[in-house]
Amino acid sequence: MAKQQQAPIIGDPRLAGWRRHPLDRRAFIRTLTFAAGAVYAGSRQAQGTVAQGTTTLTQWYHQYGEAGTEDAVRRYAQEYTEANPNVEVEVNWTVGDYPTILNTALVGGQAPDLFESSPNLDWVRNGLIAPLDDLIPEDIRADFNPRELATNTIEGQLYGVKIVVDTGGIYYRPSYLEQAGLQPPTNVDELIAAATALTDGPVKGLFLGNDGGISSMQQIMPWAAGSDFITADNQVVFDNPATILAYEKLRELNQTDALLVGAPTDWFQPDSLIQGLVAMQWGGLWAMPQVTEELEDDFGFIAFPPLAGASGGPAQPTPATFLGGWSQLVNAKSPNLDAAKAYAKYLWVDNTEAQRDFNLSYGFHVPPRISVAQAAEPLQSGPPAEAVNILNQYGRSLSPLWTGAMGAALGDAVTRIVREGADATAEVTAAAETTRQELQRLLG
Amino acid sequence: MATTTLPARAARRSAAARRRDRSATFAFWVLMSPMVVGLLLFTVIPIVWGLLLSFTDARSQITVGDWIGFENYQWVLGQQEFLRSLRTILVFTVFIVPLTFAVSLGLALLVDRAGWGRGIFRTAFFIPTAISYVVASLVWKLGLFNSLPYGVANLGLSNFGIDPIVWIGPGDIPWYWVVLVTVRLWLQVGFYMIIFIAGLQEIPKDLYESAFVDGGRPGWTTFRTITLPLLRNTSIAVIVLSLINAFQAFDEFYNVLGGGSFASGGNLSLARPPLVWLYQTAFGGQEYGRGSAGAFILTALIIAVTLIQGRVLGFGRSSAEK
Numbered sequence: 001m002a003k004q005q006q007a008p009i010i011g012d013p014r015l016a017g018w019r020r021h022p023l024d025r026r027a028f029i030r031t032l033t034f035a036a037g038a039v040y041a042g043s044r045q046a047q048g049t050v051a052q053g054t055t056t057l058t059q060w061y062h063q064y065g066e067a068g069t070e071d072a073v074r075r076y077a078q079e080y081t082e083a084n085p086n087v088e089v090e091v092n093w094t095v096g097d098y099p100t101i102l103n104t105a106l107v108g109g110q111a112p113d114l115f116e117s118s119p120n121l122d123w124v125r126n127g128l129i130a131p132l133d134d135l136i137p138e139d140i141r142a143d144f145n146p147r148e149l150a151t152n153t154i155e156g157q158l159y160g161v162k163i164v165v166d167t168g169g170i171y172y173r174p175s176y177l178e179q180a181g182l183q184p185p186t187n188v189d190e191l192i193a194a195a196t197a198l199t200d201g202p203v204k205g206l207f208l209g210n211d212g213g214i215s216s217m218q219q220i221m222p223w224a225a226g227s228d229f230i231t232a233d234n235q236v237v238f239d240n241p242a243t244i245l246a247y248e249k250l251r252e253l254n255q256t257d258a259l260l261v262g263a264p265t266d267w268f269q270p271d272s273l274i275q276g277l278v279a280m281q282w283g284g285l286w287a288m289p290q291v292t293e294e295l296e297d298d299f300g301f302i303a304f305p306p307l308a309g310a311s312g313g314p315a316q317p318t319p320a321t322f323l324g325g326w327s328q329l330v331n332a333k334s335p336n337l338d339a340a341k342a343y344a345k346y347l348w349v350d351n352t353e354a355q356r357d358f359n360l361s362y363g364f365h366v367p368p369r370i371s372v373a374q375a376a377e378p379l380q381s382g383p384p385a386e387a388v389n390i391l392n393q394y395g396r397s398l399s400p401l402w403t404g405a406m407g408a409a410l411g412d413a414v415t416r417i418v419r420e421g422a423d424a425t426a427e428v429t430a431a432a433e434t435t436r437q438e439l440q441r442l443l444g
Numbered sequence: 445m446a447t448t449t450l451p452a453r454a455a456r457r458s459a460a461a462r463r464r465d466r467s468a469t470f471a472f473w474v475l476m477s478p479m480v481v482g483l484l485l486f487t488v489i490p491i492v493w494g495l496l497l498s499f500t501d502a503r504s505q506i507t508v509g510d511w512i513g514f515e516n517y518q519w520v521l522g523q524q525e526f527l528r529s530l531r532t533i534l535v536f537t538v539f540i541v542p543l544t545f546a547v548s549l550g551l552a553l554l555v556d557r558a559g560w561g562r563g564i565f566r567t568a569f570f571i572p573t574a575i576s577y578v579v580a581s582l583v584w585k586l587g588l589f590n591s592l593p594y595g596v597a598n599l600g601l602s603n604f605g606i607d608p609i610v611w612i613g614p615g616d617i618p619w620y621w622v623v624l625v626t627v628r629l630w631l632q633v634g635f636y637m638i639i640f641i642a643g644l645q646e647i648p649k650d651l652y653e654s655a656f657v658d659g660g661r662p663g664w665t666t667f668r669t670i671t672l673p674l675l676r677n678t679s680i681a682v683i684v685l686s687l688i689n690a691f692q693a694f695d696e697f698y699n700v701l702g703g704g705s706f707a708s709g710g711n712l713s714l715a716r717p718p719l720v721w722l723y724q725t726a727f728g729g730q731e732y733g734r735g736s737a738g739a740f741i742l743t744a745l746i747i748a749v750t751l752i753q754g755r756v757l758g759f760g761r762s763s764a765e766k
Contacts, residue, residue: 100727107506107732122504122730202593202608212614214710254614261613262591277592404729412525415713419614 055339056088058112060105062098062326065269066286066363076347076354087339109333113340116326119152119159121401121442130332131157135345143369151397152327160327161348162368164359167321167391168220168284169301171270171291176203176279184300187308187317188224188249191280195258198279205258207281209267212254214414216267216282217304221246223396224320225310229435230399236439238410239432242313244424249307251418273299285387286363292383301383303390323395325365366391401442409434498736506732516737525713526738529721530745536717537690539625544686545679548633552640553671566641570634577631577695584627585612585700612700612711620701620714627696632689636682643678647671680757687753691746694719718742 061073070093077089092112094101105111106128123129136144136158144162152160170191172184180198185191195205209216219229225242253259260278265271270287272278274294282304283291291299303319310317328344330337347354352372359365360378366388367373379388413431416422496508498516520526555565572580588596589611598608611619651670652662660666672679697720702712712720722742726735 103504103727103730107504107730120504126505128504209710210613211710214713262595262610264586264590264592405725405731408525408724408729411709412713415710418710419714 054086054088055336056090057114057336057340057343058090058092059343060092060094060098060102060112060115062116063093063095064286064363066289068362069358072358072362076351076358080343080346087343089343106331111331111333113331113334113336114344115329115331116163117160117329118327119154119329119400120403121154122403124154124157124159127332129159130330130334130337130341131159132161132330132341132344133158135161135341135349140349140369143371145368145370147323147395147397148325148368151323151400154400160329161344162325162327163348164325164365165368165391166284166286166324166326166365167387167395168282168324169303169321169387169390170280170305171273171283171287172280172300172302173273173295173298174300175298184302185305187305188221189308191305192249192253192256192258195253195280196256199256199258203276204260204278205256205280206253207260207263207267207272207278208253209282210261210263212259212261212418213250213282214411214418217250218411218414219396219398220282220304220320220322221250221307222313223394224304224317225307226313226315226317227310228314228396230401230439231314232399234399234401234439234443236432236436237314238435239429240312240314242307242310242317244428245310246307247414247417247424247428250414251421251424254418270294284363285384285391286365288364288384288387289362289378299383301386301390303394319390319394320396321390321394323391323397325368401439403438403442405438406435409438494736494739497733498740500733502731502733502736504730512733516733517741519734520738520741525716526718526721529716529718532715533691533693533717535621536624536693536715537687539621540628540690541683541686543625543629544633544636545682547629548636548682549640549675549679551633551637552644553667555637556641556644566638569637572631572633573635575631577627578699580627580631581696581699584623584696589623618714620711623700624696624715627700628690628693632686636686639678639682640675643675644671647674683757684750684753688746688750691749692719693717694723698723 059073059077061070064070070091073093074091077091081088099117102111102115102117106123111128119129141149145165148162148165149158152158152162170184176198177184177194180194182194182197185194191206198205213221222229222238222243225246227238227240227242227246229238230236260272263272263277267282268284268287270281270283270291273281273283274291288301303321306317306319308317328348330340330344334340348368352367352369355367355369355372356376359367359372360376364378364384364387366379367376373379373388378384410431413422413427417424417427493506493508497506499511499513500508501510501512501515502508551569555562555569558565590596590598591608591610591613592598593602593608595608595611597611601607601609609619611623613620647670651674652666655666655670656662660669694717697712697715697717701714701716702709702720712724716724718738719742722735722738725731725738
């Protein structure tokens with residue numbers, strides 16, 4: 001029987017060499033240098049990029065709520081690699097606070113090659129995002145809605161290509177309205193009256209978000225009153241009686257018992273409407289397939305109604321909604337800038353099939369190319385067609401010069417007006433003054 | 445026969461000693477360098493960088509150089525919402541510190557006296573300490589204090605004929621404080637209970653026996669005259685730690701009242717502690733210069749409060765000085 005090898009114990013001659021050189025400096029330094037080299041090489045590999053002639057692009061998306069969207073973008077990337085074997089696209093589906101994660105990556109020099117967002121002046125001035133004018137040739141440019149191109153244009157250059165165009169409106173349950181003998185509201189006073197009349201025990205009249213509409217209505221209600229924020233010629237114009245009245249109406253709405261707050265999901269998800277917690281809800285077009293599936297034809301969709309009687313704004317009261325969505329931006333500091341731009345062009349300019357699929361097969365969005373949108377069968381009739389119509393007539397966007405500091409100043413002012421009964425005139429005037437200072441600082 | 449002179453021996457010895465010294469110095473640096481490098485890279489350099497940023501007009505970038513003096517500091521101190529966030533954290537501290545103290549001491553006394561199942565109770569109360577603030581906040585927000593009639597708290601109240609309460613949101617009564625305070629209380633009370641139990645076990649049992657011989661009765665009298673005075677050091681540690689933790693509150697406010705850039709943010713401005721305000725300014729608004737200035741102002745405030753507290757409570761002084 002072979003003698004079993006025993007583990008060395010203290011005093012074992014096999015350990016003599018180890019004991020004599022408990023810490024061999026040269027060996028230690030050699031090991032350390034090797035380890036540092038391996039870590040460095042590994043990190044280069046991870047960031048990037050060139051391994052045996054293959055370029056790996058990193059692309060970030062925020063987490064879309066609709067089932068199937070993540071698989072779809074991974075599939076597009078796969079298809080691109082099949083057509084271009086020397087390019088791989090690594091998709092990062094970012095769960096959580098996407099804008100903050102992206103901002104941090106951008107300033108830390110760890111930004112992906114391509115990412116979803118909207119351009120802003122600071123990113124342009126700091127050379128963080130690449131101009132993309134050459135991605136859309138003149139003949140194709142005519143197929144993009146000029147308003148959408150404008151939201152991605154800063155100082156005359158295009159910095160983003162729209163991926164999806166979004167809009168929102170009020171979903172309502174016709175059966176609830178009929179029971180109360182009501183018609184869909186045609187102005188804000190009727191909306192408040194309807195919300196109050198439709199409130200019945202646990203069922204509330206209206207859902208504008210868990211903060212009573214302070215976020216979701218911040219721009220929509222002033223727009224409905226005929227006001228605006230920063231004009232195309234960079235003027236801050238929202239300190240006017242129309243904006244003030246809009247926020248006073250939001251306060252009035254919050255003082256009724258008709259608003260749902262504290263729901264498990266927020267305004268951008270349709271669950272509160274579907275579960276019968278409310279009769280009317282502010283929501284996005286993206287949720288319409290889910291609403292249709294659950295409520296079939298017991299829902300309607302209208303723009304936010306005009307704030308009748310408002311005056312003093314740059315325009316007359318009007319139905320209101322937002323022209324939103326996400327755009328493809330390209331990291332100007334990417335070591336693979338050309339490859340990244342080529343993929344952006346392939347995916348959201350040339351590949352109309354991907355654009356159709358991503359905008360229509362999961363949640364509903366309006367495809368950015370006019371020809372694709374016009375051919376989009378799901379948007380041709382019923383509430384989806386109504387939503388597109390509302391978007392085309394009333395959709396508005398904030399200026400690309402609107403910054404987080406401006407948003408914070410206005411948001412805090414609206415909170416104080418709605419929650420604490422602060423004087424709307426003083427609050428709006430102060431927020432506009434802050435916005436002017438910030439704009440001046442931004443434009444230098 | 446060659447003899448070694450004394451100076452030569454001394455020289456050899458001192459050479460050997462020098463070699464030993466060098467080797468010890470080398471070992472010192474080899475062992476210490478990972479920590480020193482880590483400290484420099486992840487603590488000292490970011491602090492210095494942050495200080496430089498606080499004097500820079502750093503928007504959407506963290507490059508220093510566009511110097512603007514104390515403008516960022518002036519801006520932060522002029523912000524109504526920053527000053528309000530300081531008030532918010534003071535209110536929160538006033539609620540949470542005494543409650544944590546009382547509940548954890550109460551639990552410690554109960555658990556310490558429990559005969560059967562002491563270990564089970566100790567573990568059961570301690571386990572929440574291991575749970576993430578984010579997870580607990582979401583359970584509190586979506587489950588327990590959901591504002592709908594089927595939220596756990598509202599269901600419980602409905603048994604007494606009380607209408608559903610909007611726990612997180614607008615309203616004349618700021619019910620959200622109940623949510624914010626209870627979630628932190630649940631998460632941290634087990635940890636402080638363990639500290640109190642350790643303190644209780646340090647108290648000599650013969651003191652109680654002497655008290656009983658002298659006619660003292662178990663209960664309030666012995667608690668007031670023996671237990672509490674002998675828990676002085678433990679109590680101070682609990683107060684200081686829970687106070688510093690309260691000043692650094694972020695997670696429950698952010699997750700209970702807010703919930704990321706996409707969620708309706710209006711509730712967050714109801715009760716925004718300084719760290720949330722700084723986070724929104726620096727990372728949300730990409731104003732890294734202003735954010736850094738705010739961070740240094742907050743640091744100065746925490747240092748000041750800790751020093752004042754040290755004076756008042758005598759923390760860190762020896763027993764002879766007390």
